[in-house]
Amino acid sequence: MIEQTKIAVVTGSNRGLGYAIAKKLGQIQGIQVVLTSRNEAEGRMAQEKLAHEGVNTNYHSLDINSDQSVQAFAEWLKQTYCKIDILVNNAGINPTAQIEESSLLTVQLETMLSTFTTNVLAVARISQALIPLMKAQNYGRIVNVSTEMASFSTLSDDDYPLAPSYRLSKIGLNGLTAILAKELQGSNILVNTYSPGWLQTDMGGVNAPFTAEEGAETAVYLATLPDGSVQGQFFAEMRKFGGAIQLNW
Numbered sequence: 001m002i003e004q005t006k007i008a009v010v011t012g013s014n015r016g017l018g019y020a021i022a023k024k025l026g027q028i029q030g031i032q033v034v035l036t037s038r039n040e041a042e043g044r045m046a047q048e049k050l051a052h053e054g055v056n057t058n059y060h061s062l063d064i065n066s067d068q069s070v071q072a073f074a075e076w077l078k079q080t081y082c083k084i085d086i087l088v089n090n091a092g093i094n095p096t097a098q099i100e101e102s103s104l105l106t107v108q109l110e111t112m113l114s115t116f117t118t119n120v121l122a123v124a125r126i127s128q129a130l131i132p133l134m135k136a137q138n139y140g141r142i143v144n145v146s147t148e149m150a151s152f153s154t155l156s157d158d159d160y161p162l163a164p165s166y167r168l169s170k171i172g173l174n175g176l177t178a179i180l181a182k183e184l185q186g187s188n189i190l191v192n193t194y195s196p197g198w199l200q201t202d203m204g205g206v207n208a209p210f211t212a213e214e215g216a217e218t219a220v221y222l223a224t225l226p227d228g229s230v231q232g233q234f235f236a237e238m239r240k241f242g243g244a245i246q247l248n249w
């Protein structure tokens with residue numbers, strides 16, 4: 001049987017972890033990556049940079065917070081490929097550096113809402129737009145990028161900042177993953193969430209111990225799971241444990 005090229009979409013892949021995931025997926029034979037960004041010029045620059053690194057991608061703009069942008073993207077995917085095989089929901093925001101985020105008593109509710117809007121609602125929006133294309137071929141791998149700070153087992157841990165907006169949003173993303181997995185049970189669409197670890201990106205800062213490339217490893221593992229694999233689980237970064245292990249919710 002001739003294996004068809006798999007189409008992989010990575011949200012927010014103009015920089016940081018998304019760029020590293022796009023690069024690693026694009027290096028796998030048989031995967032065509034669609035690089036996406038909300039700012040077209042920045043996305044095109046990233047696409048060019050990847051081409052210089054030997055990875056050819058296709059590009060389309062995608063602002064996950066915009067109904068119009070997501071619908072236009074879904075339509076383009078349909079017209080161009082008639083399918084999507086892999087979706088990495090990487091795009092996210094993190095307002096933890098704001099001073100108000102050090103206390104639930106001072107956190108700005110508007111910030112909480114905007115963080116939830118990007119990190120959770122936008123993933124629901126893109127799921128609604130793209131999963132029908134996966135259902136049509138009964139194949140899909142969905143990877144949601146979370147954080148170990150969203151594990152309930154870390155909430156009382158002194159090692160982490162309180163970060164109420166960010167952590168509650170990623171707890172929401174984990175919940176969305178579990179609900180979606182339940183709904184997709186019995187299909188060959190596998191949805192999982194994972195923590196990439198603390199990474200040297202604009203979000204993670206220069207003091208982070210790991211590179212974006214290291215953080216991308218587990219995303220690639222989950223994006224290329226064989227049929228019949230686990231779904232609806234929360235994974236730790238593989239590097240830390242020498243293999244795929246599940247985190248406590």
Ligand SMILES: NC(=O)c1ccc[n+]([C@@H]2O[C@H](COP(=O)([O-])OP(=O)(O)OC[C@H]3O[C@@H](n4cnc5c(N)ncnc54)[C@H](OP(=O)(O)O)[C@@H]3O)[C@@H](O)[C@H]2O)c1
Pocket residue numbers: 011012013014015016017018037038039042062063064065089090091092093094118145146147148195196197198199200201202203204205208
């Ligand atoms: N870095 C870490 O230590 C760390 C740890 C755990 C989890 N994570 C998670 O990993 C993911 C990537 O983080 P990162 O470190 O690479 O962050 P980053 O360097 O700040 O990059 C975030 C990416 O998300 C995009 N984005 C934000 N809002 C968007 C929207 N509405 N539509 C489309 N794209 C949007 C950004 O686009 P623009 O360039 O246009 O802003 C950018 O490409 C996030 O979900 C984050 O929560 C990161």
